[in-house]
Structure formats: C-alpha cells, structure tokens
Amino acid sequence: MRIFLRLLLATACLPAAAQTKTAAQRADSVLKLMTLAEKVGQLHQLSSDFATGPIQPQGDRQAAIRRGELGSMLNLMGAARTRQLQEIAMQSRLKIPLLFGQDVLHGYRTTFPIPLAEAASWDLPAIEQSARIAATEAAAAGIHWTFAPMVDISRDPRWGRVMEGAGEDSYLGSLIAAARVRGFQGRGFGHTDAVLACAKHFAAYGAAIGGRDYNSVDMSPRMLWETYLPPFKAALDAGAATFMNSFNDLNGIPATGSAWLQQDILKKQWGFKGFVVSDWGSLSEMINHGYSRDLRQASEQAILAGNDMDMESSGYAQHLAALVQAGRVPISRVDDAVRRILIKKFELGLFDDPFRFSNEQREKDYYNHAGHQAAARSIAAKSIVLLKNDTVSGRPVLPLQRQQRIALIGPLVKSQKDNLGFWSFDFEDDSSRLVSLYQGMHARVGAAQLRYAKGCELTGTDTSGFAEAVAAAVDADVVVMQVGEGRDWSGEAKSKADIKLPAVQAALIKAIFRTGRPVVLLISAGRPLIFHEVASEVPAIAYTWWLGMQAGHAMADVLFGDYNPAGKLPMSFPRTEGQIPIYYNHYNTGRPAQNDDQRFYVSAYNDLPNSPQYPFGYGLSYSRFVYGQPIASVLQPKGATTITLSVPVSNQSGTAGEEVVQLYIRDLVGSVVRPVKELKGFQKLMLQPGETKAVQFRIGTADLRFYNAQLQHVWEPGEFDLMVGPNSRDVQTVRINWQR
Numbered sequence: 001m002r003i004f005l006r007l008l009l010a011t012a013c014l015p016a017a018a019q020t021k022t023a024a025q026r027a028d029s030v031l032k033l034m035t036l037a038e039k040v041g042q043l044h045q046l047s048s049d050f051a052t053g054p055i056q057p058q059g060d061r062q063a064a065i066r067r068g069e070l071g072s073m074l075n076l077m078g079a080a081r082t083r084q085l086q087e088i089a090m091q092s093r094l095k096i097p098l099l100f101g102q103d104v105l106h107g108y109r110t111t112f113p114i115p116l117a118e119a120a121s122w123d124l125p126a127i128e129q130s131a132r133i134a135a136t137e138a139a140a141a142g143i144h145w146t147f148a149p150m151v152d153i154s155r156d157p158r159w160g161r162v163m164e165g166a167g168e169d170s171y172l173g174s175l176i177a178a179a180r181v182r183g184f185q186g187r188g189f190g191h192t193d194a195v196l197a198c199a200k201h202f203a204a205y206g207a208a209i210g211g212r213d214y215n216s217v218d219m220s221p222r223m224l225w226e227t228y229l230p231p232f233k234a235a236l237d238a239g240a241a242t243f244m245n246s247f248n249d250l251n252g253i254p255a256t257g258s259a260w261l262q263q264d265i266l267k268k269q270w271g272f273k274g275f276v277v278s279d280w281g282s283l284s285e286m287i288n289h290g291y292s293r294d295l296r297q298a299s300e301q302a303i304l305a306g307n308d309m310d311m312e313s314s315g316y317a318q319h320l321a322a323l324v325q326a327g328r329v330p331i332s333r334v335d336d337a338v339r340r341i342l343i344k345k346f347e348l349g350l351f352d353d354p355f356r357f358s359n360e361q362r363e364k365d366y367y368n369h370a371g372h373q374a375a376a377r378s379i380a381a382k383s384i385v386l387l388k389n390d391t392v393s394g395r396p397v398l399p400l401q402r403q404q405r406i407a408l409i410g411p412l413v414k415s416q417k418d419n420l421g422f423w424s425f426d427f428e429d430d431s432s433r434l435v436s437l438y439q440g441m442h443a444r445v446g447a448a449q450l451r452y453a454k455g456c457e458l459t460g461t462d463t464s465g466f467a468e469a470v471a472a473a474v475d476a477d478v479v480v481m482q483v484g485e486g487r488d489w490s491g492e493a494k495s496k497a498d499i500k501l502p503a504v505q506a507a508l509i510k511a512i513f514r515t516g517r518p519v520v521l522l523i524s525a526g527r528p529l530i531f532h533e534v535a536s537e538v539p540a541i542a543y544t545w546w547l548g549m550q551a552g553h554a555m556a557d558v559l560f561g562d563y564n565p566a567g568k569l570p571m572s573f574p575r576t577e578g579q580i581p582i583y584y585n586h587y588n589t590g591r592p593a594q595n596d597d598q599r600f601y602v603s604a605y606n607d608l609p610n611s612p613q614y615p616f617g618y619g620l621s622y623s624r625f626v627y628g629q630p631i632a633s634v635l636q637p638k639g640a641t642t643i644t645l646s647v648p649v650s651n652q653s654g655t656a657g658e659e660v661v662q663l664y665i666r667d668l669v670g671s672v673v674r675p676v677k678e679l680k681g682f683q684k685l686m687l688q689p690g691e692t693k694a695v696q697f698r699i700g701t702a703d704l705r706f707y708n709a710q711l712q713h714v715w716e717p718g719e720f721d722l723m724v725g726p727n728s729r730d731v732q733t734v735r736i737n738w739q740r
C-alpha cells in the first residue's frame with residue numbers, strides 16, 4: 001500500500017497522457033517542470049558506501065537527494081540499500097528516481113572469469129550469457145546500470161587494466177563488446193533483468209604511454225580509428241545505452257574535455273542517443289592535466305564537450321548553474337544532457353515504479369543459483385588456454401589419469417578469493433561458495449590420492465616451505481602447481497614495470513622440476529605474465545587467468561579431460577618486458593627480420609628474438625587438429641563480390657575437441673602501409689575423433705577496408721594474402737588479386 005501511494009505521487013506530477021507517450025516525450029514533460037538546480041542534480045553522481053577512486057568531501061548526500069540535487073549514485077550493494085536511498089529520492093519535489101550504477105564487470109553474486117579470460121574462450125554466446133547472468137543478479141539488487149563492458153584495446157600487459165578488456169585485437173574486441181552489451185541489456189529496458197551497459201573508456205585509455213595507468217596517450221587519428229574506436233562503435237551498434245569517457249589526455253586534450261570525441265564523433269557522426277558519464281573525478285582532474293584553471297572552468301569545458309554526467313567531481317553541482325546564469329553554458333546543452341538521462345530512467349521503467357529493481361526475493365533467489373554457477377564453471381573451463389603439453393614417458397602429461405597420485409603445490413592451490421580477481425565483490429558467507437583448486441580436485445579424487453604443500457607465499461624470499469613441497473612431489477606420480485598473481489595485482493592502478501612470475505615462485509617451480517616428477521603448471525593472473533625461464537623446463541602449462549568462483553572445478557575439468565581445452569590467447573605473450581608493446585598486427589617496416597635469428601641491419605633486438613613467447617590466437621587441445629590446403633573460390637575477384645576461403649580441418653586423435661579456426665588478411669600494397677596480418681574471421685567448431693570439416697569463410701570487400709591518409713574507410717584493389725590457421729603465427733596462405 002505504501003508503495004502504491006508513492007507511485008501515485010511519483011507520477012502525479014506528470015501530465016495525464018504521459019503514460020502512453022514515448023520515453024522522450026515523457027522526459028520532456030518532466031524537464032519542463034524542473035528548476036535549474038534540479039536539472040544540475042540529474043547530472044551529478046556520487047558514490048555511496050564504498051570508493052573505487054580517491055574520495056572527495058561530498059557533503060550530506062541524503063539531503064542532496066531529498067532536494068532533488070543528486071540524480072545518480074554508484075557503489076551501493078543490495079536491494080535493501082538501494083530501496084532505502086530510492087525512498088529518499090521519493091521525498092524530493094519531483095520524485096525523479098535515482099539511477100544506481102556499479103562496476104559489474106564479470107559477475108555480481110556469481111563471479112565469472114575476468115573479462116580477459118572470457119575473451120580467451122572466443123565463445124561469443126558464452127560471453128553473452130555471462131553478461132546476461134551478471135545483469136540479472138545485479139538488477140535484482142537494485143542496480144540499473146553497469147559500468148561495462150570495458151572495450152579498451154591494449155597492447156601492453158604492464159597496464160593492469162588489461163584484465164578488464166578483451167585483449168589486443170580490434171576485430172575480436174568488437175565482437176566481444178557487442179556480445180557483452182547484448183548480454184547486459186538483455187531483452188531490452190523495461191524488463192527487470194536488463195541493465196544499462198556502458199562502453200568505456202572513451203577513448204584510447206588502453207594505450208597509456210609505458211603501460212602506466214592514467215598516463216597520456218599520443219596517437220595518430222588513423223590508428224585511433226583503425227584499432228581503438230571499432231569496439232566502441234560495435235558496442236554502440238549493439239545498443240549500448242551509455243558511454244564513459246576516460247582519464248587520459250588524447251593528443252593533448254583530456255578525453256573528458258574533448259568535444260571532438262564526445263560531440264563530433266560519438267554524438268554527431270555516430271548518432272549516439274544515450275548519455276556520457278565522466279570517469280571517477282576525471283572532470284576535476286583536467287586541472288591537474290593543465291587543461292583547466294579550476295573546477296569551474298573544467299565544468300564548463302566538460303559540459304560543452306558533451307560530457308553529460310559528472311561522476312565524483314561535483315563540478316557541475318558547484319558551478320553549472322552559475323555558468324548557465326553567466327551565459328557561459330547554454331541552457332539547451334544542460335537540457336540535452338538531462339533529457340538523455342531522463343529518457344534512460346523512463347526506459348528502465350523507474351518512473352512507473354522506482355523500486356522495481358530492488359527486489360529482496362529475487363536477490364535471494366540468485367544468491368546461490370545452481371544454474372548461474374554451472375554457467376560460470378562452463379565458461380571458466382572454456383577460458384583456460386593450454387600452452388604446452390609435452391610427452392613424458394610415452395604420453396602427454398595432460399589429461400591426468402584417474403588413478404595417479406597427485407601433488408598439488410603452490411601458493412594459490414588452496415586460495416579462494418584470489419581466483420575472483422579485481423572488480424569482484426565480497427559477500428558474507430562467500431567462502432562456502434568459492435572453489436579452490438584443492439577443493440575442485442578433492443571433489444574428483446578424494447583426499448587419499450592428493451598430497452598438498454603450499455611451498456611459498458606469492459612473493460617474498462621465504463623458501464622454508466620448499467622441502468615439504470619437494471617431499472610431496474616425490475610422493476606423487478604427477479605434480480600440479482598453481483602459481484601467479486594475487487587477486488588485486490592486476491586491475492585499476494595496478495600497472496607494473498616487472499611482470500615476471502615472482503622469483504620465489506619461479507624458484508619453487510625449479511625445485512619441484514628437479515624432482516623429476518612431471519609438472520603441470522597452472523598460471524593464474526590478470527595479465528600475460530613473463531615466465532619463459534620455467535616455460536622451457538616444465539612439460540605442461542595452462543594459463544588459468546582469474547577464473548571466478550568456480551575456478552577449482554573448471555581447472556579440475558580441464559586437468560582430467562572432462563573438458564578438452566579450446567581457449568586461445570587474446571593477447572600476445574612477451575618473452576620479456578623489453579618487447580612491450582607487442583602485438584601480432586604490426587607493420588612490416590622497411591627492414592623486416594625474416595626470422596628470430598636475423599639481426600644484421602634489420603628491425604630486431606640484438607639481445608632477444610622479435611617473436612613473442614606465445615602468439616596471439618595460440619592455444620592447444622588434447623585433440624590433434626590438422627589443417628588441409630586452403631582454397632579460395634576465386635583467385636581474381638572483381639568488384640563488390642563475395643568469395644569463399646575453404647579449409648578442411650581434421651581431428652586426427654581419439655579425443656573429441658573444439659578448435660578456433662582463424663582467418664587473417666594482409667593487404668600487400670596500400671596507399672598507407674598495412675599490418676602484416678589482421679584477424680578478419682574465426683569459427684569455433686567441434687570435431688569428433690577422426691572427423692573432418694570444411695570450414696568456410698566468406699570474404700567481401702568490407703573485409704578489405706582500412707582508413708586511408710584522409711581517414712576515409714576504403715578498400716584498394718591489388719593483392720591480398722588470405723591466411724588461415726590455429727593461431728596468428730602458424731598460418732597457410734592463399735594469394736588473391738582483387739580488382740574493382
């Protein structure tokens with residue numbers, strides 16, 4: 001009853017016919033009733049219960065909500081809490097509902113693998129499902145808006161935020177961006193399991209110089225258009241409701257103050273109808289950048305540049321009304337920003353029922369949802385990348401055999417929360433829902449077959465646990481080690497100059513290797529780590545990233561072969577930091593090295609090979625896939641036709657498995673130089689033992705387009721290499737000549 005009354009009040013101020021009008025019309029009818037202070041309030045966002053950035057003094061937030069001068073909050077958890085604050089908003093004059101945002105990047109109640117790990121699955125339906133479940137759970141807790149997907153391309157694993165994205169490739173990144181947006185926004189706004197997605201960080205944040213977070217970006221517009229913008233465009237085309245700008249300056253202009261990015265490209269050229277939120281405090285940081293004198297000027301620059309909502313700077317709250325009154329900011333720009341936000345609040349149905357998302361019963365239903373956990377386990381297994389699986393005593397080390405005595409060694413074996421990775425949530429009773437490697441293995445084989453020793457901590461110099469670990473190894477037939485990074489070693493503000501596996505962990509691996517027992521290394525981390533010293537020694541390595549709450553089960557699934565690994569790296573893995581930035585789609589240069597040994601007056605390092613430790617797209621399987629000769633349907637196509645590249649792929653093993661068949665294209669001569677190869681297609685297929693499938697890629701002139709020197713998106717006739725293979729290195733080539 002109380003709620004019903006409130007609803008009546010909430011809609012009482014709307015014109016009678018508003019209920020049948022579009023969200024835009026309804027937004028306009030509210031806009032007409034608003035004072036300038038209330039309009040500014042809609043553009044003001046503050047965090048509530050915890051911080052994900054440097055906290056500023058914020059005054060009395062509840063009083064501001066009551067006055068109608070705070071329109072959105074982030075960082076508050078749970079249906080009860082969101083309901084409580086929404087009730088305060090219902091005490092404001094116009095009863096405009098609050099919009100609650102949260103960084104739901106890889107699950108909410110159910111923690112999924114980190115986004116970079118999921119990208120390694122190359123499994124778009126699974127990635128979409130992961131986002132769908134995250135949205136369902138978050139929405140039940142009253143969250144209307146996730147600050148995801150993060151679609152920044154990055155070629156630099158020193159940057160801790162690579163864990164949030166889809167890796168280095170624009171094509172793969174674009175498909176994943178779209179899948180995530182579809183997942184978050186589900187069946188569309190109005191459904192209580194759909195939240196607003198937010199494509200971030202616009203733009204080029206992932207190219208921070210030196211991989212140092214928040215650092216400047218200097219980049220040609222052509223590179224921006226070709227590599228860094230496409231995932232944003234894909235997110236927009238998939239319907240992303242909001243965008244977040246970024247901390248970095250781009251070619252000297254902070255993104256938050258960039259009219260070129262926000263007005264010209266995003267809103268005009270791309271026709272974006274949603275709203276842009278600043279990053280946390282990025283508006284006030286324009287003062288530090290040296291772009292704004294003070295907060296007043298920063299606010300003026302940001303709003304005029306197209307930044308609609310101010311997260312955590314309070315610049316709009318303090319100065320925007322005065323800027324309008326002084327004639328510095330036209331009221332039409334403020335109205336436009338408010339309108340964009342109100343439309344989303346209407347579309348979500350918040351004006352009809354401001355509490356429709358905050359639902360304690362739904363929230364409880366999702367607390368321990370078996371279906372969601374099964375999905376998390378499934379995509380966790382799909383995210384694992386098998387990097388090495390040598391033969392020892394006549395058979396590959398993996399999969400393990402059921403009767404083997406297994407020593408589980410390493411600082412992460414019994415760890416639970418580390419598997420969650422950055423941007424994950426802590427809930428009470430969480431520990432009973434998290435599955436460590438030890439628990440996953442124990443559930444399979446029981447304690448009698450397992451030995452365990454931690455060996456060492458994640459860092460430090462203490463080797464006193466080595467002896468116990470060696471003894472455990474000696475008492476086993478095979479050793480499985482889980483090593484890598486702690487939960488918050490990769491993430492925001494987690495840039496590292498040294499991304500080697502910590503020395504004490506490398507030393508432990510060597511000590512165990514010397515026992516002569518076959519060693520399987522599971523490396524859990526939020527970024528590509530450098531581990532080439534141990535990589536050459538141990539016979540089996542799987543990259544396990546941060547796999548989320550079902551990590552232990554997923555690792556056991558792969559170790560025992562119940563799931564045959566099919567993941568492929570979404571980033572190149574460097575041999576050492578000196579190779580960074582490293583990416584497969586580089587230009588050829590005027591003096592390309594023909595191989596890793598060639599050094600004489602070529603573009604190469606004198607002290608290490610050019611090639612990465614593991615190339616983009618790389619990953620093994622327990623099956624053995626053999627690629628036949630690729631054949632193009634036409635070798636000399638003409639005009640806007642479509643050709644087909646076919647390649648037979650066989651599974652020449654006794655194990656059914658999935659393979660990600662990858663298509664790359666090189667444009668041999670261009671009016672601007674073109675990369676040595678670019679991913680243009682992939683297909684993930686299941687092959688039974690002995691089965692052969694003909695994989696077909698359809699290629700049109702759209703696949704040949706690039707940005708020329710005038711930034712026109714064109715294709716140019718000439719020769720192209722069509723390459724197909726299991727990764728970006730091991731490809732077979734067909735050359736074609738495509739004329740107009």
Ligand code: BGC
Binds near residue numbers: 052074279280
């Ligand atoms: C991050 C954003 C995040 C925001 C809110 C910022 O520090 O850069 O990605 O959405 O905080 O938590």
